[in-house]
Amino acid sequence: MATVPMTKQGAEMLKAELHRLKTIERPSVIQAIKEAREKGDLSENAEYDAAKERQGFIEGRIMEVEGKLSAAQIIDPTTLDADGRVVFASTVEIEDLESGDKKTYQIVGDDEADIKVHKISVSSPIARALIGKYAGDTVHVLAPGGEREVEIIDVRYE
Incomplete structure (x- = not known):
């Protein structure tokens, strides 16, 4: 399995989920399942079927999280020295050149991404366009809503 990049915070989040699942x-x-079995005939026992399905989901998720954690490449943004370049775990302030809207995002792993807290997946169109660029660069982003042009205002490692 290839390495899975994630921030320290993302790894802690997965560890907490794994602990809760287990x-x-x-x-x-x-x-x-035990209670449903005690009700008798399993062939027409919807509670038993639902519990077994839930068990399959939980066991599958435990295996998935354990796999991701075992392949994790944990990156602490405070220790990065990328000379102002946009890299995984960096925080980037951008300005949409058409609307003038300014936004700040941290580029994180797929499991950590949450637009509500300004964390975007490294595999998202905007993150892929920003990676490797510097403050002051203008970047073309092919987003689902169409092509946009943004300028990188600032790159931080926090």
């Missing part, structure tokens, strides 16, 4: 979700679904 200590809360897994025991809960095992108890639900």
Whole structure:
């Protein structure tokens, strides 16, 4: 499996999810299966079927999270020395040249991305366009809403 880049915060988030899945979700679904079995005939037991399906989901997610954590390449943005270049985990302030809107994003791994807190996936169109550029550069972004032109105002490693 290839390495999965993520920030320290993203790794902690996955570790917390894994802990919750193993200590809360897994025991809960095992108890639900036990209770459904006690009701008798399993061939027409919707509660049993639902609990077994939930168990499959939980076990699959545990394997997925463990795989990502084992392949994780944890990047601490405060230790980056990229000479002002946009790289994974950097925080980038951009200005849309058409509208004048300014936005600030941190480029993070796919699992960490959350636009509500200004974290965009490294595989998103805007992040792919920004990677490797410097403050002052003008970048063309092919976004789902059409092509946009943005200027990089600032690049920080925080």
